[in-house]
Amino acid sequence: GENVEQHPSTLSVQEGDSAVIKCTYSDSASNYFPWYKQELGKGPQLIIDIRSNVGEKKDQRIAVTLNKTAKHFSLHITETQPEDSAVYFCAASISGGGADGLTFGKGTHLIIQP
Amino acid sequence: DTEVTQTPKHLVMGMTNKKSLKCEQHMGHRAMYWYKQKAKKPPELMFVYSYEKLSINESVPSRFSPECPNSSLLNLHLHALQPEDSALYLCASSQDLEVSYNEQFFGPGTRLTVL
Numbered sequence: 001g002e003n004v005e006q007h008p009s010t011l012s013v014q015e016g017d018s019a020v021i022k023c024t025y026s027d028s029a030s031n032y033f034p035w036y037k038q039e040l041g042k043g044p045q046l047i048i049d050i051r052s053n054v055g056e057k058k059d060q061r062i063a064v065t066l067n068k069t070a071k072h073f074s075l076h077i078t079e080t081q082p083e084d085s086a087v088y089f090c091a092a093s094i095s096g097g098g099a100d101g102l103t104f105g106k107g108t109h110l111i112i113q114p
Numbered sequence: 115d116t117e118v119t120q121t122p123k124h125l126v127m128g129m130t131n132k133k134s135l136k137c138e139q140h141m142g143h144r145a146m147y148w149y150k151q152k153a154k155k156p157p158e159l160m161f162v163y164s165y166e167k168l169s170i171n172e173s174v175p176s177r178f179s180p181e182c183p184n185s186s187l188l189n190l191h192l193h194a195l196q197p198e199d200s201a202l203y204l205c206a207s208s209q210d211l212e213v214s215y216n217e218q219f220f221g222p223g224t225r226l227t228v229l
Contacts, residue, residue: 043223
């Protein structure tokens with residue numbers, strides 16, 4: 001089955017700086033890669049996703065890049081703010097996020113230092 | 115309305131109890147999921163329902179029994195649980211397994227403690 005590796009496990013950045021979280025996946029058939037933000041005591045919130053036919057997607061301060069050849073994808077957050085502090089999970093799916101559910105990475109605890 | 119609701123928020127039960135977790139969505143989604151999340155770990159898929167029928171059971175022990183009474187509701191019946199089953203149980207929904215891509219929307223979860 002699919003295996004997703006995520007790094008780093010903890011990331012501390014100064015407010016206003018950029019943060020980058022990286023993930024690799026094992027199954028070349030994976031075609032859908034969402035990113036979730038989970039705050040303490042809450043469920044995961046979808047923040048951005050990318051499909052296998054796209055190399056990059058941007059939504060305001062958040063961007064995701066996908067390298068299918070290398071089987072890795074990354075989350076980029078620019079101009080970080082205190083409210084960006086949370087645990088971020090990457091995920092992959094071979095069925096577009098549907099029939100086989102999502103396989104998650106282990107998560108990155110992002111800490112924004114004021 | 116892009117909300118998935120779950121009740122109760124917290125549940126404490128003994129190993130001999132029977133309890134149920136409930137999940138509801140009003141987005142017209144036809145696929146619903148149960149995930150289990152242990153502390154400081156990622157969510158792990160348990161069950162997938164499509165059009166009220168069980169599509170995937172990820173080798174979950176029979177002490178967990180899912181039920182989908184209609185397209186908006188998903189239940190998880192619990193019986194004879196073990197302390198290691200203590201976790202955050204997350205429900206999610208997505209449009210339809212027949213479409214190419216499914217954005218999954220998660221509820222806030224039920225924090226379960228088994229004594």
